[in-house]
Amino acid sequence: MQFFEILTPMTILLCSLGVFIGIVMGAIPGMTATMAIAIFLPITYALDMIESIGLLIGLYVGGISGGLVPAVLINIPGTPSSLTTTFDGYPMTQKGEGEKALKVGVTASVFGGFFSLAVLYFFAPMLSTFAIDFSSVEMFLIILFAMTIIASISKGSLLGGIFSGLLGILISLIGTFTINNETRLIPPGFESELIYGFTLLPVLIGLFAVGQLLEEAEKGMKASAHQKIKLQKGDTKSKFSFRLFKNQKVNVVRSSLLGTFIGMLPGVGGSAASITAYSQAKNFSKNPKELGKGSPEGVVASESANNGLIGGALVPMLSLGIPGDSTTAILIAAFLLQGIQVGPLFISSNPDLWSGMVFALIVANIAMFFMMFLTVKYFAKIVFIPKYLIFPIIIVACVIGSYAINNGIMFDVWTLLLFGFLGYIFPKLGIQIPSFLIGFILGAEAEKNFIDTLQGSGGDLSVFFTNGPVAIVLWILILGSIIFSVADYRKGKKEEATYAS
């Protein structure tokens, strides 16, 4: 199959346009890649199949990548999967290294993208039944594994971090349980508003964006120290160079691999990819203390994993007809609307479409890299826009995004404000927002896999330990991750104590 036979200039153009729109939407707090694809889905009917794949893949790659911009520059994750990018990206900006952080993120993204593409291209047919080996038992354990990050990112009190995570899980359970259509935990009077629980997006941006607005308002909206720093005044530390990746090789590969792997598992949820990659980067790091304080290592882990997710999520879609995350679920719809079944026979019966898809991924990743890398200089200037101008704009964007996420639900705007207020009050009560959010993001999937397992075993919990070698390995990983982060936490405490005395 020749590249240009399949990819017409029109397809390449549409793909690049998709990347551009995706980046812009991903970068606006409140808009996500899933939303971008959902908006363009009805339009694709008018295009031919390869063109529409090009457009949608462009939107997907752009949307996931664009999320890093607000995460790094204004401490608001543009999409849920860039949550962990804020952990180190924003501290870098505070140190005056915003541009460097963005370039690190973009480079890591494109690496993750190509890595997962390679896995997809060479192994997709082989991996077809891979996902089946992971039953609900293993899925639950993988989510548990992702949750161990709570132990490693806890600031101050470890128990407080776990408490915050559990609280997040509890809040995510509000609403209807999909298996038996029964509602639970709904405060009286909100039966119809909370029938499906709180929507993730308004919760996420409420906690970050609105919470931050209130915090800044309390302090009087004064310009932050880093807004006065002149970027890159000649000192090499704040400059980006590809050499930075020299000792990040292992980290990049590990994170991309984790991202791809988690993407392959339907029912684990895309955001788990960057979360797991981040916590493992911290566990394996030579200077685990630096992570969370503005280390490029953290940005690399998070961004290579969330782009690695893309190729991974396409594996079960193409081999089993099961979407790996919410975005691929909409991609499947695009195929079905044109009467093409996505499943075990897709690759063998549609070789042209399959190569078209791979080529579109290549084009999208290259386009993403150049569009973002070359414009970073200008993007980074966002930091210097005075707060009194940028905050009102962010709020309007968040309101639009919240209102539109479920196609016009006013309650989602109230959710945004409610969680904005909580985002302000939580830190003062000792509740840690990142841990809370991780619980919230992963809670519902954890429950579903837990109950599915119980339903299969008739209530017997021992299956979690006896379900075969994969489960045992996962338990070892979970325990290892916990022991590692607790030891690290203790060491940090001790050092603090010796400092103090």
Place this chain on the structure above:
Amino acid sequence: MSEVFTIDFSYSTSHLIFPRIIIGLLILLGAILLITNFLKRLRDQSKVFKFKLFTDNYDKAKFYGSIVLLITYAVSLEQIGFFLSSVIFVTLLTLLYIGNLKRKSILISLVNSMSITFVFWYVFGQLFDITLP
């Protein structure tokens, strides 16, 4: 032993199993946190309990002003529509944060609000056909 590892599973109540486990863990952890905190305070008498909601000298006007404006904005969205309420909201919020009523400030906030609202309204509402309030 096997009974310890068995949960009574029933289809119609399966939606309550997980929330109960989480609530149980929350109560347990909450109790531990409270007790350790209490013990710490007993040992270390010097640390008197002080809970402060606000930082010292917090900016009352901007803080409460933001909350009032946010809530009014959400209410007004349904009453007078996206365009008008956004223009008013952004103008007032920008002015509040600039903190004075000089002619230049008013001009800045007006231009900021009109242009931003228009761009959002046009790009999302018209071009992308997103449902706006």
Place this chain on the structure above:
Amino acid sequence: MKKFMFIMLVAFLSAVLVACESGSGETTGDETEAIGQEEEAAVDVDRVRMLIGSTATGGDTYQIADALSRHAEDVMETNMQVDAVGSLRAFDELGKAEDDGSTIMFFHDMSYLGVEYGSFGEEAELENWTIGPIVATNPGNAFLTNADAPYDTMVESAEWLSENPDETITVAVESGGVSQIGFDGFYLWVEEEFGTDVSDRIHAYVTGSQEDKNQALWDGNADIIHGSIGANEQYTQDEVEDRIKMKFLGITAGERMEEIEIPTFAEQGVTVNGDEFIFDKEFFLLMPEDIDESYVQAVDNAVEQVVEDPSYEEDLVTNRYTVNHMSAAEAEEYLLDKRDNFRYIIENAPNLDDIAR
């Protein structure tokens, strides 16, 4: 600061310019609408939101709604937007919607089955809506199993169960929906035909989407799953790897599909209370109760034109659905009857608590 203001101003002005251009384009659109008023299929709302009772954009409800809306919006001279909000929210919003026809709902038999099964509240009852025309059928509502299972039809599976007293069969279904009615029909037939010692060994594995059901079959959590020809046919092909290969055990529709030979429940001999078990999954529109008669008439006229359009049929056939048209008035009588017929099964159906594993 000045520079920034300048940039803002330029951005603002250019946006105004672009808007003016598109604004002039819109006026021409309005004019054509005015001309179209003489045809009764046109409606006065310029935007119709079509809520569907499913959140899956890959499911049959979305696909048929998409085809219908794309064809009907031209005839009705409006803009239609399919909104996959899910059943509970769709009913909730339809209940609160204005009566001008700017919000309507598109769904299938689950809309009343769900009420009968108790998944939806009484407020979602058919009596509380204006029932619109029926527009399509999914004739491929089916049950499947692993390709290497020791039985080839639903009836054989029951016989196998009665011959092997130590075995059980677990069926993956979704609660309150089209899959549960098919399962209940089968269960009641087994009970009548083979007695409770066989039917007691049939269990239900209750789960959500089609993907979850497929996964349950592959995981071994279920032996038989509910599915559809459109979605599951690909897994039954020869080239599919053995681990994920499936085979059809039967369809609930009254007639076989032409393209693919799968025996119906009825021809296998599945009967409930003496009657053949036949269940056709039909798709129709629901509108707010107090909607204007003229709007319903317009929708009726529009659908009449759409179902005659070969390109609508073609869109349905690509995903193995068939055109099935009934006007709003006929549909109302028909669906109320259909509901009464299935009440017997639902009233006698096993409690999921007792048979869910």
